Amino acid sequence: xxxxxxxxxxxxxxxxxxxxxxxxxxxDVHRGEIFGFLGANGAGKTTAMRMLCGLSSPSSGxxxxxxxxxxxxxxxxKKNIGYMSxxxxxxxxxxxxxxxEFFGGIYGLSDERIQSKTEELLQRLGLKTEANKxxxxxxxxxxxxxxxxxxxxxEPKIVFLDEPTGGVDPVTRRQFWDMIYQAADSGITVFVTTxxxxxxEYCNRxxxxxxxxxxxxxxxxxxKSSFRARSMDEVFYQLARGAxxxx
Amino acid sequence: MKQFLAFVRKEFYHVLRDRRTLLILFGMPIAQILxxxxxxxxxxxDSEILVVDYARDNASQELLTKIGSSRYFNIRQAxxxxxxxxxxxxxxxxxxxxxxxxxxxxxxxxxxxAQIQIxxxxxxxxxxxxxxxxxxxxxxxxxxxxxxxxEIPYRITPEVxxxxxxxxxxxxxxxxxxxxxxxxxxxxxxxxxxxxREKESGTMEILLVSPFKPVLVIxxxxxxxxxxSLVNVTAILLxxxxxxxxxxxxxxxxxxxxxxxxxxxxxALGIFISIKTDxxxxxxxxxxxxxxxxxxxxxGFLFPIENMPIPLQxxxxxxxxxxxxxxxxSIMIKGLGITALWKETLILLGMTLFLLLVSLKSFKIRLQ
Numbered sequence: 001x002x003x004x005x006x007x008x009x010x011x012x013x014x015x016x017x018x019x020x021x022x023x024x025x026x027x028d029v030h031r032g033e034i035f036g037f038l039g040a041n042g043a044g045k046t047t048a049m050r051m052l053c054g055l056s057s058p059s060s061g062x063x064x065x066x067x068x069x070x071x072x073x074x075x076x077x078k079k080n081i082g083y084m085s086x087x088x089x090x091x092x093x094x095x096x097x098x099x100x101e102f103f104g105g106i107y108g109l110s111d112e113r114i115q116s117k118t119e120e121l122l123q124r125l126g127l128k129t130e131a132n133k134x135x136x137x138x139x140x141x142x143x144x145x146x147x148x149x150x151x152x153x154x155e156p157k158i159v160f161l162d163e164p165t166g167g168v169d170p171v172t173r174r175q176f177w178d179m180i181y182q183a184a185d186s187g188i189t190v191f192v193t194t195x196x197x198x199x200x201e202y203c204n205r206x207x208x209x210x211x212x213x214x215x216x217x218x219x220x221x222x223x224k225s226s227f228r229a230r231s232m233d234e235v236f237y238q239l240a241r242g243a244x245x246x247x
Numbered sequence: 248m249k250q251f252l253a254f255v256r257k258e259f260y261h262v263l264r265d266r267r268t269l270l271i272l273f274g275m276p277i278a279q280i281l282x283x284x285x286x287x288x289x290x291x292x293d294s295e296i297l298v299v300d301y302a303r304d305n306a307s308q309e310l311l312t313k314i315g316s317s318r319y320f321n322i323r324q325a326x327x328x329x330x331x332x333x334x335x336x337x338x339x340x341x342x343x344x345x346x347x348x349x350x351x352x353x354x355x356x357x358x359x360x361a362q363i364q365i366x367x368x369x370x371x372x373x374x375x376x377x378x379x380x381x382x383x384x385x386x387x388x389x390x391x392x393x394x395x396x397x398e399i400p401y402r403i404t405p406e407v408x409x410x411x412x413x414x415x416x417x418x419x420x421x422x423x424x425x426x427x428x429x430x431x432x433x434x435x436x437x438x439x440x441x442x443x444r445e446k447e448s449g450t451m452e453i454l455l456v457s458p459f460k461p462v463l464v465i466x467x468x469x470x471x472x473x474x475x476s477l478v479n480v481t482a483i484l485l486x487x488x489x490x491x492x493x494x495x496x497x498x499x500x501x502x503x504x505x506x507x508x509x510x511x512x513x514x515a516l517g518i519f520i521s522i523k524t525d526x527x528x529x530x531x532x533x534x535x536x537x538x539x540x541x542x543x544x545x546x547g548f549l550f551p552i553e554n555m556p557i558p559l560q561x562x563x564x565x566x567x568x569x570x571x572x573x574x575x576x577s578i579m580i581k582g583l584g585i586t587a588l589w590k591e592t593l594i595l596l597g598m599t600l601f602l603l604l605v606s607l608k609s610f611k612i613r614l615q
Binding site for chain 1: 249250252253254256257260261264265448449450452453454455456457458459
């Protein structure tokens with residue numbers, strides 16, 4: 001089953017001086033899984049995610065992403081992951097097509113591949129007529145969907161989504177999650193952070209971080225029953241209430 | 248390499264889409280050159296001239312009428328002492344003072360030679376020069392007129408005094424000065440802003456998680472500004488040669504090589520600022536206050552460094568534009584070659600390498 005695991009973390013820790021941002025977190029994520037990474041602000045999610053993406057070097061512990069070591073093989077890791085942040089992060093003064101071409105370009109896709117991918121993506125998102133419009137002029141929902149499509153453009157093994165649906169209306173959020181399911185179906189592992197508890201229910205498994213530690217890790221159904229809670233909201237509240245850190 | 252090209256293309260899209268910035272980038276050097284150029288050459292029209300006529304005789308009157316009828320000068324007369332003349336200059340309106348000595352006509356008739364004193368305000372060197380030249384030629388004209396039927400010619404010698412700036416420093420210095428200014432603005436400020444913008448918008452994060460090398464991000468962002476700066480250098484040189492008639496006496500190739508070196512210095516500075524700051528406003532402020540002001544003050548473009556107090560002279564040595572200004576001035580105006588400029592070039596090169604090293608180093612620390 002080892003091959004099935006695309007993220008393996010063992011006691012992964014990050015210290016900044018005396019402050020332990022991420023404290024010995026241990027977990028695995030399987031191929032094609034949608035893994036929810038929850039926690040209050042300041043719980044250490046971002047730090048953990050930065051380590052997994054190869055942006056920041058861990059203080060101790062072990063982790064492999066798509067089989068590559070987070071200490072030594074960050075270049076390989078970067079080729080195999082996609083990333084979408086909470087801030088909208090395409091270029092507003094580039095057109096839809098130029099954005100796709102640019103990100104295809106820096107991931108080193110061939111011209112033909114970029115061409116066919118672009119057409120396919122425009123078709124799927126229904127953005128054919130908007131292809132030559134500046135991204136800045138699109139509504140936020142479209143931008144987020146485009147942003148996600150660009151993050152998986154190079155067919156990564158894992159895609160990290162950092163609060164991807166912040167500020168997006170419920171209908172678009174629903175559509176967005178349809179896209180996440182499609183990606184997971186095609187074998188892409190989805191690692192997602194969110195503050196929306198209804199979204200947490202869409203995940204296969206959820207972890208909740210409190211004060212740098214990973215308090216729980218299970219399916220939403222199991223979590224609710226073990227906390228005797230009716231919704232994920234309650235589970236989260238029970239856990240996060242005990243947090244000492246906050247923002 | 249292909250990735251790098253994709254990035255550079257994106258940068259050009261950014262630059263070319265931003266109309267306002269583009270207008271500043273290309274409009275500014277042209278406007279500056281034209282303003283500096285023509286403000287310095289055309290102002291001679293209708294210059295206020297103060298005449299102090301101690302002679303009040305035939306000859307002085309005739310000469311005065313001649314000067315007054317020229318379209319270049321507006322004459323005011325006043326009987327002033329020598330110290331009062333200085334006061335009149337300080338008020339700023341008059342450009343020159345013409346003094347006829349008491350026995351002007353007498354000297355002319357009996358000794359066949361007389362003197363006129365021309366005092367000009369040489370803080371504005373071009374104007375001062377121009378005015379003395381015009382006045383002298385009017386005097387020579389008058390001299391020829393009265394000499395027509397004479398065997399022993401009369402000679403009127405104008406004695407010229409350039410007030411405030413006797414060595415006429417700074418003539419034509421503005422083209423190299425504008426060049427340093429423009430390159431600083433484009434390369435330091437624009438580069439810093441464009442990198443910080445990616446940080447602000449969150450796209451820098453996306454770039455850092457991509458397999459694209461962080462150092463290449465920096466280089467790819469700096470590249471378009473190198474190109475733009477070279478276009479600006481070309482534009483400034485074309486303007487100065489064809490519009491201002493200020494030819495490049497030295498080697499154009501050397502001039503471009505030195506400019507490229509200075510541009511790289513500026514880019515390194517811009518990169519350094521962008522690494523140390525997180526908002527576009529701060530990046531812009533630091534570039535303006537930290538780079539533009541020292542360039543104006545310490546490059547020797549506006550204020551002669553030799554006249555500064557020693558501590559300021561020492562400070563001026565760490566301003567890169569000072570060295571660039573010296574280099575460009577020497578190549579353009581004096582026609583010097585690399586053999587005369589290797590010291591300045593080496594200093595600039597040293598600064599560039601130092602800045603590049605420091606910024607690359609702090610960039611790596613930042614990534615941790």
